[in-house]
Amino acid sequence: MKAHEYQARALLAEAGVPVPSSDVVDTVDEAVAAYGRIDGKVVVKAQVFAGGRGKAGFVKLCDSADAVRDAAQFMLGNRMVSPQTGPAGIAVKKLLIAAAVDIESEYYVAVVLDRAKRKPVVMVSREGGVEIEEVARTNPGAIVKRWLHPHLGLIDFQCAKLASALGFTDKGQLEAAQKVIRGLVKVFNDYDCSLAEINPLVRTPDGEILAIDAKMNFDDNALFRHKRLQEMFDPTEENPMELRAKEHDLSYIALDGNIGCLVNGAGLAMSTMDIIKLHGGEPANFLDVGGSVTAEGAIEAFRIILSDDKVKGVLVNIFGGIAKCDTIAEALIAAAKEIGFKIPVVVRLEGTNVERARELLEAAAIPQLVPASDLTDAAEKVCKEVA
Ligand code: ADP
Ligand code: MG
Numbered sequence: 604m605k606a607h608e609y610q611a612r613a614l615l616a617e618a619g620v621p622v623p624s625s626d627v628v629d630t631v632d633e634a635v636a637a638y639g640r641i642d643g644k645v646v647v648k649a650q651v652f653a654g655g656r657g658k659a660g661f662v663k664l665c666d667s668a669d670a671v672r673d674a675a676q677f678m679l680g681n682r683m684v685s686p687q688t689g690p691a692g693i694a695v696k697k698l699l700i701a702a703a704v705d706i707e708s709e710y711y712v713a714v715v716l717d718r719a720k721r722k723p724v725v726m727v728s729r730e731g732g733v734e735i736e737e738v739a740r741t742n743p744g745a746i747v748k749r750w751l752h753p754h755l756g757l758i759d760f761q762c763a764k765l766a767s768a769l770g771f772t773d774k775g776q777l778e779a780a781q782k783v784i785r786g787l788v789k790v791f792n793d794y795d796c797s798l799a800e801i802n803p804l805v806r807t808p809d810g811e812i813l814a815i816d817a818k819m820n821f822d823d824n825a826l827f828r829h830k831r832l833q834e835m836f837d838p839t840e841e842n843p844m845e846l847r848a849k850e851h852d853l854s855y856i857a858l859d860g861n862i863g864c865l866v867n868g869a870g871l872a873m874s875t876m877d878i879i880k881l882h883g884g885e886p887a888n889f890l891d892v893g894g895s896v897t898a899e900g901a902i903e904a905f906r907i908i909l910s911d912d913k914v915k916g917v918l919v920n921i922f923g924g925i926a927k928c929d930t931i932a933e934a935l936i937a938a939a940k941e942i943g944f945k946i947p948v949v950v951r952l953e954g955t956n957v958e959r960a961r962e963l964l965e966a967a968a969i970p971q972l973v974p975a976s977d978l979t980d981a982a983e984k985v986c987k988e989v990a
Contacts, residue, residue: 604820604821604823604826604832604835604836605652605818605819605820605821605840606818606819606820606821606832606835607627607650607651607652607697607835607837607840608648608650608699608816608817608818609625609627609650609697609699610819610835611799611817611818611819612625612699612814612817614790614794614819615786615787615790615801615814615817618786618787618789618790618793619782619785619786619789620782620783620786620787620801620814621779621783621811621812621813621814622813622814622815622817623701623702623703623704623813623815624641624701624702625641625699625700625701625702626640626641626699626700626701627650627697627698627699627700628675628697628698628700629679629696629697629698630675630679631672631675631676631679634647634671634672634674634675634698634700635668635671635672635675637671637700638665638668638671638700639668641700641701641702642702643666643702643703644664644665644666644702644703645664645665645666645671645700645701645702645703646662646663646664646665646700646701646702646703646815647662647663647665647671647674647675647678647698647699647700648661648662648663648698648699648700648701648816649661649662649678649683649695649697649698650695650696650697650698650699651683651688651693651695651840652693652840653683653685653687653688653693654685654687654818655685655686655687655688655733656683656685657733658685658733659683659684659685660677661678661683661685661695663677663678664703665703671700675698678695678698679695679696679698681695682694682695683695696839701815704805704807704811704813704815705807705808706803706805706806706807706815707805707806707807707808708729708805708806709730709731709732709802709803709804709805710727710728710729710731710769710803710804710805710806711726711727711728711730711731711732711735711738711746711800711801711802711803711804712725712726712727712731712765712769712783712784712787712800712801712802712804713725713726713727713787713798713799713800713801713802714726714751714787714788714791714796714798714799714800715797715798715799715800716796716797716798717750720750721753722750722751722752722753723750723751723788723791723792724748724749724750724751725748725749725750725751725757725761725765725784725787725788726746726747726748727746727747727765727768727769727784728745728746728747728769729745729768729769729770730742730745731802731803731804732802732803735802747764747765747768749761749764749765751788756788756792757784757785757788762781762784762785763777763781765780765781765784766780766781766784773810775810776806776810776812779811779812780804780812783801783804783812783814787799787801790819794819794821794829794831794832795821795822795825795826795828795829796819796820796821796822797820797821797822798818798819798820799817799818799819800817800818800819801814801816801817802816802817802818803815803816842857844857844907844910844911845857847903847907848890848903848904848907851899851900851903851904852893852900853890853891853892853893853900853903853904853907854869854872854889854890854891854893855888855889855890855891855904855907856888856889856890857887857888857911858885858886858887858888858889859885859887859913860879860884860885860886860887860913861884861885861887861913861914861915861916861989862879862884862885862886862887862914862915862916862917862918862985862986862989863886863887863888863890863908863909863911863914863916863917863918864876864879864886864887864888864889864890864908864917864918864920865890865892865901865904865905865908865917865918865919865920865921866890866891866892866919866920866921867891867892867893867894867896867921867922867926868891868893868894868922869891871891871920871922872889872890872891873889874978875918875920875978875982876889878978878979878982879918879982879985879986881982882982882983882986883986883990884982884985884986884989887908887911887913887914888908888911888914890904890907890908892904894924894925894926895925895926896921896926896930896931897926897930898930898931898933898934898937899934901930901931901934901935901938902934902937902938902941905917905934905935905938905942906938906942909942909944909946914946915946915988915989916946916947916948916949916985916988916989917944917946917947917948917949917985918949918951918981918982918985919931919935919948919949919950919951919952920951920978920981921951921952921953921954922953922954923952923953923954923955923956923957923960924954924955926955927955927956927960928952928953928954928955928956928957928959928960929956929959929960929963930956931952931960932952932959932960932961932963932964933963935948935950935964935969935972936963936964936967936969939967939969939971939972944969944971944972945971946971946988947971947973947985947988947989948969948971948972948973949973949974949975949981949984949985949988950964950972950973950974950975950981951975951976951977951978951980951981953977961974973985973988
């Protein structure tokens with residue numbers, strides 16, 4: 604799960620990180636009213652689950668009510684396209700109106716799970732701001748890292764080292780930077796984050812240290828123990844098909860291709876996508892219906908796959924272990940009756956009760972069903988069907 608910037612700011616503020624005051628709004632009029640409540644200049648920021656807003660024109664400094672009105676109208680009326688959104692962009696439904704700050708320098712501070720080292724890593728850089736991805740690519744040495752001990756967490760000397768790596772020499776600023784790093788690590792640990800990032804952390808000409816943008820991702824498997832995060836969940840920002848799948852305990856990820864995949868087991872789903880690509884096709888989704896899939900689960904999976912207009916063919920690849928092949932065959936037949944297959948559905952079944960499953964499918968005589976003898980045969984057939 605991801606959090607909006609305004610939600611991430613709230614968590615940071617609670618952990619003792621200084622964050623400028625702000626308001627969240629969803630209309631132009633409310634944006635103007637929020638401007639009236641803040642002293643001085645403001646920054647209007649689109650609240651969406653994608654970065655690169657600054658460069659896309661969705662972070663705007665405003666020093667009058669008219670400028671706020673224009674910025675709010677633009678952001679709520681246009682889709683934001685950035686390198687992180689894909690060409691279709693995303694709609695903006697909420698805006699943050701935050702007090703603007705004078706920026707002397709911008710820094711980067713983040714905690715992320717380092718899967719290779721199996722520990723969280725704190726990363727800091729003096730070259731924070733909108734170019735951090737470029738810095739990581741071209742000048743990785745400008746990012747200083749310290750790994751957290753899984754039980755001891757952030758040790759004081761590490762924190763001091765990271766703060767001085769940011770280039771602070773003034774005692775007060777060094778302490779302020781350490782407080783920010785500690786606060787960010789606390790949020791990361793307390794809320795089971797996979798990412799907690801402040802970019803930029805800024806120093807003002809008065810020597811104040813402030814977080815003015817934040818991003819957080821949380822481990823979905825830990826959400827059950829965080830009521831606070833459950834309340835933050837914003838379904839309007841999620842892919843509707845992924846949401847529907849989640850409600851039915853299906854693991855579904857939408858992809859860009861045109862071959863829908865219905866598979867049981869994550870490993871089998873991965874190899875199904877691989878073999879489709881090997882034969883020149885492109886999967887439209889990753890869908891794991893689970894090892895113990897039921898008929899209802901499989902029918903719902905079909906509904907989800909077939910509601911995607913991009914899908915021109917489906918590959919059903921089921922290994923009957925806990926799930927029985929004949930159960931899947933029955934679900935296929937029921938789905939064909941209920942939804943009606945307008946596109947070819949290539950079926951490869953193997954495992955428990957596969958003979959019975961084949962008999963059922965044959966007897967049902969569904970014209971769009973294409974039986975496959977093995978996985979290679981299935982991949983070849985489905986790629987040919989959508990070519
Ligand atoms: P994104 O990372 O999506 O581009 P940011 O919130 O980091 O969005 O904003 C981009 C840039 O806009 C910042 O690096 C900073 O230079 C400027 N900016 C953002 N918030 C403020 C603010 N409160 N006051 C002044 N400038 C800001
Ligand atoms: Mg940013």
